[in-house]
Amino acid sequence: MNRLHICRLLGLIALLIGVSMLASLPWAFPWFGPARQIETRGIVGLLGAMAVCAAVGAALLRIGRSSVGATLFRREAIAVVGLGWLLATLLGALPFWFAGVSTGRTDEGRPIAMGLVDGLFESASGFTGTGATVLTDLEDEALVPRAILFWRSETHFLGGLGIMVLFVAILGMGSAGKTLMLTEMPGPTQEAPHARTQRAAWIFAAIYVGLNIVLTALLLVEGMSLFDALCHSFGTIATGGFSTYNKSIECFQSLPIDLTITLFMVVACTNFTLLYFVVIRRPSRLLGDVEFRTYIAILTVATLMVVAFGLSHSDFPDVGSALRYGSFQVVSIMTNTGFGTADFDRWNDFNRGLLLLLMFIGGCAGSTSCSIKVIRYILLVKILRLEIEQIYHPNVVRHVRLGSKALTEPNLRKDVLLYFAVFLLLFVVAWLLLVGIEPGSTWTDNGRSVHDKLIDCAAAVGATFNGVGPGLGICGESQNYASFHWPSKTILAGMMLLGRLEIFVLLALFMPDFWRRK
Numbered sequence: 001m002n003r004l005h006i007c008r009l010l011g012l013i014a015l016l017i018g019v020s021m022l023a024s025l026p027w028a029f030p031w032f033g034p035a036r037q038i039e040t041r042g043i044v045g046l047l048g049a050m051a052v053c054a055a056v057g058a059a060l061l062r063i064g065r066s067s068v069g070a071t072l073f074r075r076e077a078i079a080v081v082g083l084g085w086l087l088a089t090l091l092g093a094l095p096f097w098f099a100g101v102s103t104g105r106t107d108e109g110r111p112i113a114m115g116l117v118d119g120l121f122e123s124a125s126g127f128t129g130t131g132a133t134v135l136t137d138l139e140d141e142a143l144v145p146r147a148i149l150f151w152r153s154e155t156h157f158l159g160g161l162g163i164m165v166l167f168v169a170i171l172g173m174g175s176a177g178k179t180l181m182l183t184e185m186p187g188p189t190q191e192a193p194h195a196r197t198q199r200a201a202w203i204f205a206a207i208y209v210g211l212n213i214v215l216t217a218l219l220l221v222e223g224m225s226l227f228d229a230l231c232h233s234f235g236t237i238a239t240g241g242f243s244t245y246n247k248s249i250e251c252f253q254s255l256p257i258d259l260t261i262t263l264f265m266v267v268a269c270t271n272f273t274l275l276y277f278v279v280i281r282r283p284s285r286l287l288g289d290v291e292f293r294t295y296i297a298i299l300t301v302a303t304l305m306v307v308a309f310g311l312s313h314s315d316f317p318d319v320g321s322a323l324r325y326g327s328f329q330v331v332s333i334m335t336n337t338g339f340g341t342a343d344f345d346r347w348n349d350f351n352r353g354l355l356l357l358l359m360f361i362g363g364c365a366g367s368t369s370c371s372i373k374v375i376r377y378i379l380l381v382k383i384l385r386l387e388i389e390q391i392y393h394p395n396v397v398r399h400v401r402l403g404s405k406a407l408t409e410p411n412l413r414k415d416v417l418l419y420f421a422v423f424l425l426l427f428v429v430a431w432l433l434l435v436g437i438e439p440g441s442t443w444t445d446n447g448r449s450v451h452d453k454l455i456d457c458a459a460a461v462g463a464t465f466n467g468v469g470p471g472l473g474i475c476g477e478s479q480n481y482a483s484f485h486w487p488s489k490t491i492l493a494g495m496m497l498l499g500r501l502e503i504f505v506l507l508a509l510f511m512p513d514f515w516r517r518k
Helices: 004-029 041-063 074-098 114-125 146-161 163-171 174-184 197-221 224-238 248-252 255-267 274-280 288-311 319-334 349-359 374-392 412-437 451-464 488-502 505-509
Strands: 102-105 110-112 400-402 405-407
Touching: 004 041, 004 074, 004 146, 041 074, 041 146, 074 114, 074 146, 074 488, 074 505, 110 146, 114 146, 114 488, 146 224, 146 451, 163 197, 163 248, 197 255, 197 274, 224 255, 248 255, 255 319, 288 374, 319 349, 349 451, 374 400, 374 412, 374 451, 412 451, 412 488, 451 488, 488 505
Parallel strands: none
Antiparallel strands: 102 110, 400 405
8 A cells, every 4th residue: 555645645635625715714804795894713713724734735745745646546545535534524623623613602691612523523514415513503603703604514515526526627637536536426336427537527526516606696596695695505516404594494485495495406416427418418318317217206205295294284384385395305305405494303203204214315326415325225126126036036047227237247236235234234333322322311301201312313323324414303403413422423423424435435444454565
C-alpha cells in the first residue's frame, strides 16, 4: 500500500474542503441577507476552519510529495474514500466549534455550547445527506450565525453527489479517478455514461449542479429568499434535509413550494446515468429501466396507502390535504431527504409504520439517495425466486435477469444476500447499544413508556443508517437528536457514514490486514 500517495490525495481533499468554505463567508455580512449586523462569530469560525484546512492540506501534500504520478490501486482507493470522508467530517465540524455555535438554551435561557461530539454529528449528518440535527432552534441567530447555517447546508451540496466525484471532475486523475468513483458511488451498479472517467464525472457534476440551479430559481420565483432557496436546494438535490427553519418546509405554507420540492426529490433519487440519457434526448432508457419503474410504483402505492389510512383515521381534513401532505412525506422519507410539511409522528400507527419501512428502501442506485436502494430489493426477490425454483428443478441453470439483461456475475447472489445480512446485523447491534446507553428516565419523565424507548431508538438508528434524518418520538419530525447522550450520538454518526459508504468501504479500514504492506 502506497501510504504517501494516500496522504497526498487526502491533502487535496482537505484543501478542497477549506476552499469550499469561502462560499459561506458572504452570508456573515448584512448586505447579503437580513442579518442585522456583521456576524463576527461566523467569520471567525469560517476563517479559523479554513486556516486549519490549509495547514492540514499543506502538511499532507508535503508528506506525499514524492508520490506524484503513482498508480492508485484498489486498496489505496478504499483508504482514500474511507479516510477522506472521515477527514471531511472532522474538518467540516470546525466552523461549528470555532464560531461558538450553541445547540439550544437551558431553562434559564443560557446558551448550551456545542460539544465535540455534537459538532462531529452535525458535520457527518451534513456530508452524508442525513439531515439529523442536534440544533434545537435554527431561527435564533444568537445561537447559530447565518454564515454557519449556510455552511451546514453546503455540506449537503459537497457530500450529495460524492466528494470523490467532484474531486475527480476537477482533477481528472485518469485510471485512479475511475477507481475512486467506483469505490464511492452508491449502489450495486455503477454504470458511467462515458468511458472516460473525468468526462463521466463532469457529466454527473453538471447534472447535479444544474438541478440545484433550476430548483433555486424556481424557489426564488415561488417566494423564498436567495439564502433559503440555496439552502433548501442543497438539501433537496442531495436528499439531505437540512432546513433553515425549525418547522422545515412546513413554515412556508406554500403549495407551489411543496409540489416543486416533491418533484425534485423524486428526480434527485433517480439514477444519474438515466438522467443523462434524458438530457441527450433518449428518455426511453429512463422509462424502460426496471429499477426506475419499480421506484415510481412504490412511491405511488405508498402514497395511496398513506392517503387512504390517513383519511380513515382523520389525520387529514380532506382529500386535497391528504394528497398534498401524504405524497410529500412519502417521497421525503423514501428518498431519504427528511424534509417535513407535517408532523407525521402524530399520524396513525399504520402510516407511521409504513414511513418507517420506506426508510429502508431508498431511491435508485447511482443517485444521491442513501439506504439499501430499490435495485437490491429487485435482485433479492429474483434471487429468492431462483433459490425456491432450485428446490423442485435442481438441474436447471438460470441467471438473474434485469429486463432483457442476464446478470452472470458469479458472486451476485452472495453479494446481495451478504449486504442485507450485514445491514441487518449492524442495525440490530446499534439499536441494542442505544437501548443500553440511553436511560429510561428520558422517556418516563415525559410520560412515555419503555416500549416507546425501544421504538424511538430503533427509529433513530434506522433514520441515521438510511440517511433520512427525522425518526419517531424524541427524534421525530418536530424534534431533534439533542436529547441523546454523546456515546449514542457517536454511534449514530458512525451509522451515517456506514450507510453513505455502503458499509464495506468503511469497515475495511478497521481490518488489520488491510493496512499491511503487500
